[in-house]
Amino acid sequence: MSNGVYWNPVLETMPREKLRQLQLKKFREIFTWAYGHSKFYHQLYSDAGIEPGDLKKFEDIKKVPKMEKAMMRSVQGPGKPNYPYGDILCVPLDKVTDYRQTSGTTGQPVYQADTWQDWEQGTEAYCYAMWAQGYRPGDRVFLPFGYNIFIAFWAYHYAGEKIGCEVIPGGVLNTEARILKMQELRATAMGATPTYILGMAETARGMGIDPPKDLFIRKITVAGEPGGSVPATRQRMEDAWGAKVYDQVGSTEIGHWGWQCTHQAGLHVNEAMYLIEIEDVNTGELIEEPGRRGKMVVTTFGRMAQPCIRFDVKDLIQWNARQCDCGRTFRLLDGGIQGRADDITKVKGVLLSPLAIEEVVRNTPQLGHEYQVVVTKKGDIDDITLKVEILPEYRKDEAAIKAKLTDQLRLTTNLGYNIEFHPYESLPRSQTKSRRFQDLRPH
């Protein structure tokens, strides 16, 4: 078998005008399918006065109404048809082979149905990512995640198998046991959240194991949090493991739509399997030009049981002007997911993105990986506290570190912070998505 650069050398290098044609064809197909098979979508589109015949050219796609997570939730659950999926379901219940649900980070979970073909398609999308990140037969891939109801790294498991890697499920083992198993089996790659990757390295060092020297991990795929596209966080992970770290993005409702290749120039959008549109947060206008941040609207092509069409994810992204040196014609995003439209919040009248704080914290070598941001109100005034861990050997330098952090944060975010130093390894760690931003102001 060829060990070429591309999982699909035809689609990944397809001229852009042909990619656009392909996207229109696939958008029409999934729209027509959902219109004809889901009461939810049929109603949504009928109310908007749009039907399959109206999609004649690419620009017509923006006429299709968007869908939001709250709309999915409203048709799902007890007392609704097709329990638990609701009228969004496009196939009979006996065709559903896989259940997953969202983590419920932003409210009631969304229940996601897949047919086996849908599941294969999710796996296929992940194969594009892993192949682009250099996974090949012969890699021994360790999965330190709880195999459960969340999508997490399930597709990484199946895609690893499909590519021909050897896959080691590290499911219910604790962190120490996982590290010892990776060492024993000489695992060469793994996938986990950035938080867990950093935490595992700390645990390993506590066990007297230095990951770059004593383990064999040379490739890491991270997902579930934006850290893989935050340069300072990625650098920390790469230093901690002596491995290349690649970001991969996706979600339960969408699938695995974007990834970094070995060039790490940005996130490639898999435009053969997904349509990513960027919309101005205020005007709703579609953004085609690079460097202008907006809200992501995404369509998954060909997911039949529970389609995802023009889903307003509320993640903030922007196009990158560069074409990646890897030769793929799939567009690049600049800096990955740059936050969520509903995470960007006004504090003291200034727009604050929690990711900007992460970049400062992780660029400060005297600090541990974890941090928390808590916004409260003192009287009429917003108050921000940043909790960070100071490494034991730098406790004596607290005043200087605090001054440097204060300056950097003011430069980056235009805001002042109460900085609290906590002992190393005392802030909470999570194996799943971490929520480090708490807004405790009365709303």
Next chain:
Amino acid sequence: MNQEYDMKSMVTKIKALRRNAESLKEIAGDFPTVIKNCDRILANVHMLEINVSDAAEVMGK
């Protein structure tokens, strides 16, 4: 992309795979393992269609 692929022949063979799996399923009657393995094969045939046949169609090959 340096290498040329024989997309036309691949599309023809993918169509044949689908026809064969569907006709095998049709004659399987009440034979669970045949039916369910055909379903798995057809899911993979679909992956070939999205990776090859759809690409060939827009490229006019």
